[in-house]
Amino acid sequence: VDGIDLFLDEVAGAEHRDIQFVPKAERYDLTWGHPDPTLLPVDELRVAADAVLSHRGWQALSYGTSEGAGRLRHALAERLGRGTTADELVVTHGSSGALDLVLGLVSEPGDVVLVEQPTYFLALRIIADRRLRIVGLPPGAHLAPAVAEAATAHGGRTFLYVIPTHANPTGRTLGLDERRALVATAAEHDVTIVEDEVYAELGTEVLPSLADLDPERVVRLGSFSKTIAPGLRLGYVRTTAERAAALAGCGVLDSGGGINPFVAGIVADLMETGAYGRIVDRLGATYRERMAVLLGTIDDAHLPAGRPTAGFFAWIRAAQGDLVAAAADVGLAVAPASSFCVDRIAPTHARVSCSLLGPADLAEASARLASVLAGRGRTCGV
Numbered sequence: 001v002d003g004i005d006l007f008l009d010e011v012a013g014a015e016h017r018d019i020q021f022v023p024k025a026e027r028y029d030l031t032w033g034h035p036d037p038t039l040l041p042v043d044e045l046r047v048a049a050d051a052v053l054s055h056r057g058w059q060a061l062s063y064g065t066s067e068g069a070g071r072l073r074h075a076l077a078e079r080l081g082r083g084t085t086a087d088e089l090v091v092t093h094g095s096s097g098a099l100d101l102v103l104g105l106v107s108e109p110g111d112v113v114l115v116e117q118p119t120y121f122l123a124l125r126i127i128a129d130r131r132l133r134i135v136g137l138p139p140g141a142h143l144a145p146a147v148a149e150a151a152t153a154h155g156g157r158t159f160l161y162v163i164p165t166h167a168n169p170t171g172r173t174l175g176l177d178e179r180r181a182l183v184a185t186a187a188e189h190d191v192t193i194v195e196d197e198v199y200a201e202l203g204t205e206v207l208p209s210l211a212d213l214d215p216e217r218v219v220r221l222g223s224f225s226k227t228i229a230p231g232l233r234l235g236y237v238r239t240t241a242e243r244a245a246a247l248a249g250c251g252v253l254d255s256g257g258g259i260n261p262f263v264a265g266i267v268a269d270l271m272e273t274g275a276y277g278r279i280v281d282r283l284g285a286t287y288r289e290r291m292a293v294l295l296g297t298i299d300d301a302h303l304p305a306g307r308p309t310a311g312f313f314a315w316i317r318a319a320q321g322d323l324v325a326a327a328a329d330v331g332l333a334v335a336p337a338s339s340f341c342v343d344r345i346a347p348t349h350a351r352v353s354c355s356l357l358g359p360a361d362l363a364e365a366s367a368r369l370a371s372v373l374a375g376r377g378r379t380c381g382v
């Protein structure tokens, strides 16, 4: 059974809605960026939850410290390496909660946040909720010069939100030279970078994060949503010890005693026993295989952001026409480009995800997508 079938059964039979999923009319739904429910590590989590309750009892269930569970921050600092220390980490409510928390501390309403186009559409919502001005960089532009130009034009306090590795929605990973150029430009124009690295651990290549290159200027957001399970609602901020202390000192963390201490204890256990590493390796390999199947029939000419090797997403371009409509004609649901952009973008582009369908369905979806891109569909390339 494919993951999407579990979702479809669940929402069809549900008396009350418990999961974030809405069925599409098309047979092959490539729109969702959810981890496959058949791959969620239920057994490993059961063992870890049992160990936490058996060994720690009431301590696991009390209010925690505002910066988040110490065991998790120490285990995570070790895993992140490159000199990361536990006092540079704050446990958050996923990467989404991390972005909101950071923006709440370091920005003021009216500040500018530069974003790539396309970018993660829900980050745009989180930024807008904080009453910040979103400025989209030109689609496909080289990041460093585009940031320099936009920061100069704005003049005031400026942030950059960026997804350096296996990005949502393009799948693009910035190379080392691009990373170095970006942090150098940010330093030159006094731009604070917020990097969102929820997919970084799913690949095979380990490049330094932007925060590794400039820990003062770059705040890194991480998450266990894609590497363990999204229902944990657990992630983290990595920043300077000083900023981490300021984040931890905010009212919501102080009042709540940190984020999800029980869940954080479970994740700490998974890290300490080595189970976390095994889960990430397993999930990463599975999604890499799926990506290869999904893109197997797709020509490079239709991958304007390059050919992703890991993560969930790829960015597809048709020669002309409306790709969402043409794909729907052959039973494929793909995510429209306009969702991921602030400015107008041609409907020739769309995001596809490899995370929810199994290999057989992905192979069929790939063949149908190739036929649409070759102009054998109704609207595109006619």
Ligand SMILES: Cc1ncc(COP(=O)(O)O)c(C=O)c1O
Binding pocket: 033, 093, 094, 095, 096, 097, 120, 163, 168, 196, 198, 222, 223, 224, 225, 230, 234, 235
């Ligand atoms: C780039 C990016 N950031 C953040 C999130 C949400 O992460 P979390 O579940 O940790 O809040 C997603 C999920 O799709 C994402 O793609």
